[in-house]
Amino acid sequence: MTTPPYKIEVDGCRTIGQLFWKRVVEDADRVALREKDLGIWNEYTWADYGEEARLAGLGLKALGLNRGDVCSIASEVNKEWLFADLGVLGIGAICNGVYPTDAAEQVEYLINDSGTRFYFAEDEEQLDKVLQVRERTPCLDKIIIFDMEGLRTLDDEQCLSFAALQELGREYAAQHPECWLEEINAADPEALIVLTYTSGTTGPPKGAMISQRNMLYMMQVLQEAYGISPDDQQLAFLPLAHIAGRMFYTSSPMESRSAVNIVESLETSVHDQQEVSPSIHFAVPRVWEKQFSTIAMKLKDGTALGRWSYETALKIGYRMADMQQRQVPVPLMTRLLGFIAHHLVFKNIQKFLGIHNARWLSTAAAPIAPELIEWFWAIGKPMYEVYGQTECTGLATANTREDFRIGSIGRAVGSTEVKLSDEGEILIRGPGVISGYWNNPEKTAETIKDGWLYTGDVGRVDEDGFIYILDRIKDVIITAGGKNITPSEIENRLKFSAYISDAVVIGDARPYLTCLIMIDEENVTKFAQDENVPFTNYTSLCHTDAVKDLIWQEIEQVNSKFARVETIKKCRLIDQLLDPEDEELTPTMKLKRKVVNVKYAELIDSMYT
Numbered sequence: 001m002t003t004p005p006y007k008i009e010v011d012g013c014r015t016i017g018q019l020f021w022k023r024v025v026e027d028a029d030r031v032a033l034r035e036k037d038l039g040i041w042n043e044y045t046w047a048d049y050g051e052e053a054r055l056a057g058l059g060l061k062a063l064g065l066n067r068g069d070v071c072s073i074a075s076e077v078n079k080e081w082l083f084a085d086l087g088v089l090g091i092g093a094i095c096n097g098v099y100p101t102d103a104a105e106q107v108e109y110l111i112n113d114s115g116t117r118f119y120f121a122e123d124e125e126q127l128d129k130v131l132q133v134r135e136r137t138p139c140l141d142k143i144i145i146f147d148m149e150g151l152r153t154l155d156d157e158q159c160l161s162f163a164a165l166q167e168l169g170r171e172y173a174a175q176h177p178e179c180w181l182e183e184i185n186a187a188d189p190e191a192l193i194v195l196t197y198t199s200g201t202t203g204p205p206k207g208a209m210i211s212q213r214n215m216l217y218m219m220q221v222l223q224e225a226y227g228i229s230p231d232d233q234q235l236a237f238l239p240l241a242h243i244a245g246r247m248f249y250t251s252s253p254m255e256s257r258s259a260v261n262i263v264e265s266l267e268t269s270v271h272d273q274q275e276v277s278p279s280i281h282f283a284v285p286r287v288w289e290k291q292f293s294t295i296a297m298k299l300k301d302g303t304a305l306g307r308w309s310y311e312t313a314l315k316i317g318y319r320m321a322d323m324q325q326r327q328v329p330v331p332l333m334t335r336l337l338g339f340i341a342h343h344l345v346f347k348n349i350q351k352f353l354g355i356h357n358a359r360w361l362s363t364a365a366a367p368i369a370p371e372l373i374e375w376f377w378a379i380g381k382p383m384y385e386v387y388g389q390t391e392c393t394g395l396a397t398a399n400t401r402e403d404f405r406i407g408s409i410g411r412a413v414g415s416t417e418v419k420l421s422d423e424g425e426i427l428i429r430g431p432g433v434i435s436g437y438w439n440n441p442e443k444t445a446e447t448i449k450d451g452w453l454y455t456g457d458v459g460r461v462d463e464d465g466f467i468y469i470l471d472r473i474k475d476v477i478i479t480a481g482g483k484n485i486t487p488s489e490i491e492n493r494l495k496f497s498a499y500i501s502d503a504v505v506i507g508d509a510r511p512y513l514t515c516l517i518m519i520d521e522e523n524v525t526k527f528a529q530d531e532n533v534p535f536t537n538y539t540s541l542c543h544t545d546a547v548k549d550l551i552w553q554e555i556e557q558v559n560s561k562f563a564r565v566e567t568i569k570k571c572r573l574i575d576q577l578l579d580p581e582d583e584e585l586t587p588t589m590k591l592k593r594k595v596v597n598v599k600y601a602e603l604i605d606s607m608y609t
Contacts (some may be wrong), residue, residue: 024050056087059169066091074098097241108133149493207438257301273354293498313341317378
């Protein structure tokens with residue numbers, strides 16, 4: 001990789017390790033992390049953070065890890081993930097995140113492809129996966145386990161606990177007191193520090209190589225776009241194997257010195273959010289869709305007066321949001337009505353969702369319905385859609401508080417350049433673009449040409465320079481009649497329904513459009529119970545006529561907003577309850593179009609016979 005003609009630094013530091021240790025020294029007593037355990041929020045200062053990471057890194061050093069070696073971490077977001085990550089980076093090694101939902105076969109591929117020498121497993125479940133495949137992973141030296149519950153009698157020379165690793169680090173530090181700082185200061189600003197494997201829906205996953213420079217640039221961009229302060233609180237619940245998790249839970253706090261609050265578990269995340277009420281909050285569209293549908297369902301059970309109050313307040317909220325978005329003065333009477341609407345209606349909704357202290361909300365990683373963004377604006381919480389990919393280290397374009405347009409992904413941020421190819425593909429160039437894929441020059445050459453990242457997304461640019469994503473190039477449908485249709489807009493509107501969790505529109509080379517629907521189990525179950533619809537399990541629920549009619553009514557509402565050729569003519573419900581461990585779903589709970597088209601081919605064909 002050629003050295004860029006300019007340097008990137010944050011707070012005078014040109015490497016992650018230097019910046020991390022600067023925070024540890026200068027903000028030693030400031031709270032960096034909070035993690036909920038057994039209902040109690042435990043605090044960790046920057047000094048604690050630094051010591052835990054130092055011991056982990058030196059423990060790995062004692063075991064023989066060298067600069068440039070790869071470590072992998074398979075875990076939900078937790079403090080040990082962060083300690084191990086910064087320990088690995090501090091001694092000059094490379095950290096690769098593994099989704100805890102990955103199957104054993106995927107773990108085997110990731111270990112071998114990355115050349116992982118040390119593998120961190122969260123608990124017994126994650127340990128079992130790597131033990132199943134370790135005979136086929138010759139590069140693997142040691143397995144380190146965060147949570148030893150149920151493993152106290154484990155006797156395996158390849159395995160050790162995270163506590164034992166840190167004890168090795170403590171012994172190594174006593175013998176080599178200068179080693180940690182020497183390793184931090186020896187880091188190359190252009191060195192590779194993170195591998196993030198992208199989706200394997202079009203082949204085996206590819207390891208995006210993220211450098212020191214890439215990550216430091218992303219810190220700058222996020223700060224310039226949103227102005228995160230040391231007083232801000234974030235809620236950590238997204239997987240750290242995802243670029244968004246890294247961007248918000250490691251990069252941003254290191255730059256801004258904001259505090260990260262780690263949920264006790266994904267099951268408690270809603271309650272944890274209500275307790276923390278983060279001041280800045282990023283989530284993927286599925287989270288925002290679920291929040292909206294939760295309120296919609298509660299209103300159905302509310303009183304007539306409650307529904308009337310909500311609908312009246314919402315009209316006022318939309319009116320005020322429109323004026324705020326157009327940046328025109330809000331009349332005194334409208335402001336007065338807005339004040340009443342907030343205190344009587346919206347304040348309670350915000351508290352219930354745990355966003356009442358949020359200065360702003362943000363969304364990315366998948367398409368989202370503009371109507372959903374408008375709803376959050378109407379209840380008094382501005383939401384900004386951003387856009388990026390793993391291959392550009394996260395953020396490339398953003399709607400910001402001063403410069404936004406709902407429905408768009410904003411404009412290019414920082415030093416990033418964005419343009420459209422002759423075919424309408426979005427291209428990105430800038431300091432965030434990675435050098436390529438790990439040990440995969442062919443895919444690198446296909447994706448990055450003359451410094452431009454070919455994103456695979458079709459877009460358009462309006463007269464003011466705001467960029468809009470139409471769809472993935474590979475997902476554009478061309479019907480048998482020759483009509484080009486971008487299915488994501490239709491799918492986004494369908495997911496706006498409280499009863500629809502996800503949807504895949506079908507129709508390529510077909511005479512008309514159909515779709516497969518994944519219902520929202522909780523809301524549809526409640527509907528069936530309220531309507532006395534008999535069912536025994538999730539599958540039987542999907543096959544009841546009442547539920548089929550309910551979903552078709554939701555589809556017809558969406559159909560009314562599209563031209564006839566773009567309307568859904570038939571649908572089928574996916575009658576299996578899916579979770580991220582199923583091959584049909586991404587870790588962010590989005591249906592994989594290609595997998596769905598293959599696995600449910602017979603069900604799809606039934607809509608065309």
